[in-house]
Amino acid sequence: MTQSVLVVDDEPNIVLSLEFLMxxxxxxxxxxxxxEAALKAVEESAPDVVLLDVMMPKRDGYDVCQAIRANPAWNGVRIIMLTAKGREIEKEKGLALGADDYITKPFSTREVVDRVKSHMKPQGSA
Structure with a gap:
């Protein structure tokens, strides 16, 4: 089965670039x-990794991260926050709420791909 990534961002250029890279x-x-769309997508089919922006309409990334972590059925979902909020306090907040990793924008495309790969479960394992 193909490993899946859910890209959650409200910036069209970033979405296009991340979608292409992944x-x-x-x-x-x-x-x-x-x-809200992110949580619906996770409900429909939990991805292996969520690339999650912090500043978004309806529900911010911190809220989405908390909601995913609150559902035991989604324990296997890895969350990488991808945001322009690069201050240490924001990074600590994201990690404290359950994010597995935190990448600040602007980001290196190679770094994002490498970090996503590092959070994927090996193929064939549950």
Whole structure:
């Protein structure tokens, strides 16, 4: 089964670039443009990794992260926060709420792909 990534960002250029990068890396990619759409997408089919922006309409990334972590059925979902909020306090907040990783914008495309790969479960393991 193909490993999947859910890209959650409200910035069209970032969504396009991340979607392209993740597909190039061989992942199944879905996109959500706000926090509510992100939670609906996870409910429909939990991805392996969520690339999650912090500043979005409807529900911010911190709220989405907390909601995912509050559901035991989604324990296997890895969350990488991807945001312009680069201050240490914001990073600590994201990690404290359950994010597995935190990347600040602007980001290196290679770094994002490498970090996503590092959070994927090996193929064939449950």
């Amino acid at each position: 597909k190039q890396a061989g992942f199944d990619v879905r996109v959500a443009r706000d926090g």
